[in-house]
Amino acid sequence: MRLYPRLGGAAALRLLLAAHVVAAFEPITVGIAIGAASALTGYLSYKDLYCRFAECCRSERPLNASALKQDLEEKLFGQHLATEVILKALTGFKNNKNPKKPLTLSLHGWAGTGKNFVSQIVAENLHPKGLKSNFVHLFVSTLHFPHEQHIKLYQDQLQRWIRGNVSACAGSVFIFDEMDKLHPGVIDAIKPFLDYYEQIDGVSYRKAIFIFLSNAGGDLITKTALDFWRAGRKREDIQLKDLEAVLSVGVFNNKHSGLWHSGLIDRNLIDYFIPFLPLEYRHVKMCVRAEMKARGSAIDEDIVTQVAEEMTFFPKDEKIYSDKGCKTVQSRLDFY
Numbered sequence: 001m002r003l004y005p006r007l008g009g010a011a012a013l014r015l016l017l018a019a020h021v022v023a024a025f026e027p028i029t030v031g032i033a034i035g036a037a038s039a040l041t042g043y044l045s046y047k048d049l050y051c052r053f054a055e056c057c058r059s060e061r062p063l064n065a066s067a068l069k070q071d072l073e074e075k076l077f078g079q080h081l082a083t084e085v086i087l088k089a090l091t092g093f094k095n096n097k098n099p100k101k102p103l104t105l106s107l108h109g110w111a112g113t114g115k116n117f118v119s120q121i122v123a124e125n126l127h128p129k130g131l132k133s134n135f136v137h138l139f140v141s142t143l144h145f146p147h148e149q150h151i152k153l154y155q156d157q158l159q160r161w162i163r164g165n166v167s168a169c170a171g172s173v174f175i176f177d178e179m180d181k182l183h184p185g186v187i188d189a190i191k192p193f194l195d196y197y198e199q200i201d202g203v204s205y206r207k208a209i210f211i212f213l214s215n216a217g218g219d220l221i222t223k224t225a226l227d228f229w230r231a232g233r234k235r236e237d238i239q240l241k242d243l244e245a246v247l248s249v250g251v252f253n254n255k256h257s258g259l260w261h262s263g264l265i266d267r268n269l270i271d272y273f274i275p276f277l278p279l280e281y282r283h284v285k286m287c288v289r290a291e292m293k294a295r296g297s298a299i300d301e302d303i304v305t306q307v308a309e310e311m312t313f314f315p316k317d318e319k320i321y322s323d324k325g326c327k328t329v330q331s332r333l334d335f336y
């Protein structure tokens with residue numbers, strides 16, 4: 001496959017001529033040859049053709065906002081705030097031809113509420129291969145930066161990794177999972193890349209996207225959601241302003257948030273704090289149905305109810321929110 005992109009005009013011409021010779025013998029082969037030759041000579045540019053066979057970094061490609069919107073609205077349950085902010089943040093950023101800094105999103109919320117799930121959706125909408133793309137990089141604190149005594153090493157490696165990858169693809173995406181388990185020193189290493197610099201050592205980081213995931217602030221989000229519920233107000237009435245400030249201050253003051261007293265917050269380098277609300281019984285049921293559909297099974301409402309009822313809910317008295325969100329739905333469904 002890799003050979004095709006290297007075929008030059010002369011080779012394409014030869015292919016076209018060869019097609020005429022073969023025409024007398026075998027019509028199907030000829031069709032393929034002409035198709036390939038005409039693609040090579042006229043209809044597709046070298047780059048287009050190359051990108052059909054190898055993954056290309058297309059940082060300038062506009063975001064298909066309606067596809068992202070549809071993905072979020074159809075696949076992500078119970079997260080009206082995250083849906084709204086992510087859509088706004090990404091369309092604004094990708095429509096801006098000259099961003100002044102990279103986009104930084106900080107996703108917060110209780111376990112199993114969709115933070116990794118959303119990162120995957122975002123990644124797929126930016127680079128079609130999603131998390132498997134060469135331009136999307138996922139770091140997990142406990143896996144990639146486990147030892148406190150090696151902070152210096154991690155800082156150097158991370159800086160080199162980010163510099164190399166942004167040089168290769170300006171629109172690279174970096175996802176940092178388990179931020180609340182990350183040593184603050186590690187994130188300090190990437191602070192310069194997130195700032196308002198035109199270039200650092202000849203590399204511009206302004207088109208890159210950084211996504212931080214953590215459970216930090218989950219308690220504050222739950223408290224707000226619960227206050228709304230107890231006041232008889234709808235979950236969908238919770239607005240970003242009810243949570244954003246609480247979240248940034250809470251995360252800044254939380255020693256275990258990964259952003260504790262971090263320059264990222266006091267220098268306003270995080271563009272959006274995105275709250276993930278705790279999921280209710282009805283959302284768990286939606287997750288079960290989605291999983292059944294993904295497995296190609298017919299939706300059996302009895303099983304949906306059984307799986308949802310096996311989950312545990314909090315607070316103790318009201319039992320409104322699933323304490324693992326939708327996280328164990330997939331494994332529980334295996335029993336049926």
Ligand SMILES: Nc1ncnc2c1ncn2[C@@H]1O[C@H](COP(=O)(O)OP(=O)(O)OP(=O)(O)O)[C@@H](O)[C@H]1O
Nearest residue numbers: 075076077110111112113114115116117287326327
């Ligand atoms: N809001 C949601 N809408 C639809 N599916 C969801 C949602 N939340 C979770 N899920 C499902 O549950 C799985 C686990 O969720 P995910 O890994 O995104 O949780 P998380 O927020 O990253 O949790 P943790 O903080 O424990 O890492 C997802 O792969 C997805 O299938």
Ligand SMILES: [Mg+2]
Nearest residue numbers: 115116177213
């Ligand atoms: Mg997660």
